Amino acid sequence: MGIANFKGGIHPDYRKELTASLAINSLPIPGRVVIPLQQHIGAPCEVLVQVGDTVKVGQKIGESKGFVSAPVHASISGKVTAIGPYNHPLGRPVEAVTIESDGIDSWAGDLKPPGDLDSLSADELRALIREAGIVGLGGATFPAHVKLAPPADKPIDLVIINGAECEPYLTADHRLMLEKPEEIVFGLKVMMKILGASSGVIGIEDNKPDALRVMRQAVEGEANIRVAALHTKYPQGAEKMLIYAIARRKVPSGGLPMDVGVVNHNVGTAVAIAGAVKEGKPLIERVVTVTGEGVARPANLLIRIGTLVSDVLKACGGLKEETRKLIIGGPMMGLAQITDDIPVIKGTSGILALTDPDVDLFESRPCIKCGKCVAACPINLVPTFIAQAYEHGMLERAEKLHAADCIECGCCAYICPSRIPLTQLIRLAKAEILEKRRKK
């Protein structure tokens, strides 16, 4: 079998060696968590508790009636001490529930498995996943049950588990594949059952030979499931690129994977789904890679949702003085922060501290039309022309050049030798175009 690949992309310095060999450790339960009522794409949750209430681990504290939404649960046991806006990794403060720990970590309910995979129906499984508050853990945080409920006219025959982990620095998925291979396969089987899909593929970049080996062992004897080695290249884990590399199917522009009969989920999501189905466990913790040259002791940590980044960093020996940038997520698509007083949320795959010279502020120069951005763009755009059109106020021209199709992977800005902030300009153009379309 050949190595699956797509056209375009870049080969950044991966720097995964900081944490790739470090086993996942559980971060001690923090004294306080701040749980935002919106940690997903979709309708925000209504709060179900009041200040002064005592809550247990796994107790639902936020719920929404909207279909595209996911409930949130208490991640520690203790007392609700505040409900109100709190800093959020996405930038704007969001309503959040603050819980002070009672130090006991007692669980709500009896956590018994709701049944086994064979006895549960697709609808029951979907309901279970929704109740567990599971969202896409790769970072997109789209509610998992929604992706698992495609309309009847979109049959799904293939489920892809994304183990590419193409973002530099991040190793959380890599460690999960090494340490929880059975859970990942179980999660995949749950998804295949819900969707009636005939085959499942776990895609892993070939810079993780150990994960490829372990996962191949785990799927031995599974007739419908295989592991695909992916060429190591960013953004191999981007939905459209991954589906093309593995199945040679092109998600139509403006379309979704289900338009080509595919649903894909991240390995972390598969593990969470396995936990929900096997143990009735809601999503109250996730694996986060804490890394970067600015972190004293990089680590892969299992962290309760709502733990403050400042507490996580303290446990990792704090930030070094040279730290110039704090990022939630990976270096290619993550969000820079001005404070570490923000909670770890369901979509937090990494906490990354960058130092000089990576944070040097570059002066951009005129485009020399070298075409490197064109060669790198996985969506086949001409990034420099879109950026130029936008800079000159020609939004319609930017739209004609398909700015709205940009997946914001960052390849063009990464590769540009003139240091033009291409992705950033196209992102602005895209936002304005989508805003304009909405108004119509």
Place this chain on the structure above:
Amino acid sequence: MLDQELQLTLSPSPHLRSPITVNLAMRDVFIALLPITLVSIFLYKWNAVFLILVCLATAAITELLFRKVLKKKATLADGSAMVTGLLVALCFGPGTAWWTAMLATFIGIGLAKELMGGLGWNRFNPALFGRVAVILIVPIFQYFTAIFAPLKPYLGGIDLVTQATPLAMLKQGTLETGIGQLLTWHHGGALGETSALALLIGGAYLIYKKHISWHIPIAIIGTVFVYGAIAEGSITLGLAHVLTGGVLLGALFMATDWVTSPITPKGKIIFGIAIGILLMSFRVLLGPTEGMAFSILIMNAFVPWLDRLTKRPKFGEVPVRKAPAVSQGAKPAVGKSN
């Protein structure tokens, strides 16, 4: 809260940048030009060295001067002026009056590049623009040669002065230089025409470093070869057309100039084929001189149009797949999708 006094930078993603900057890319072009430069120096000795130094110095001074007068930031460090200077020198024969080469460099950098807005804004290849401009200007200023000639030290005789260039011989049907010699090294023609092999090594390096793609060179070389072989009725002469008269220098280093060539792969191929056809038409119908330079400059003018013409289909620009009909209540269809 942050215990430490850290100054965190807030900026949108991506947060990493490739280490390859314009300066480094230009350095690689310089490295790629090294083999041909060395061969020309080996063959033409101090005459070549002198010509190259004159052009490099003129390039640097012209750029500094123009940016100073235009009140712009000095950009000498990006290396593009030096690359242009070297390319101009490679376009001339060793017997060229030094002030001609100087004038060509001055026009190339000053008019074709800096007055157009500097690197990135020029529509025409600066080195070729300068080279071609002096063809028109030099006859008028012939008497300068008499004034300036004594200023050049005697640097040894030049082998080729009395000899026609291989291209001229090809045109007259008197080409005696073998293909093997054209490929390795030979006296005759401009500095940049002395060794096909040295040019190919440099071009391969640029392609390996991903600074240029194969599209333009292959399109030009392929077109010249096919056109030449058919027009001359001989494969050997087709090959001779490729190996003479600056075709390789133009195909690998001039037509591939980032700023003045199309940005899309398809545009590059059309651009290359058009240059090849123009060049061969010039060679067949007109005189044997500077066809390559003119062909590239003419096609430079078409670049924005070619870029628009060859807009690529975006990923997934296909009609949405028709889902197979599913009967009511049945499980979704399974099996390998179409």
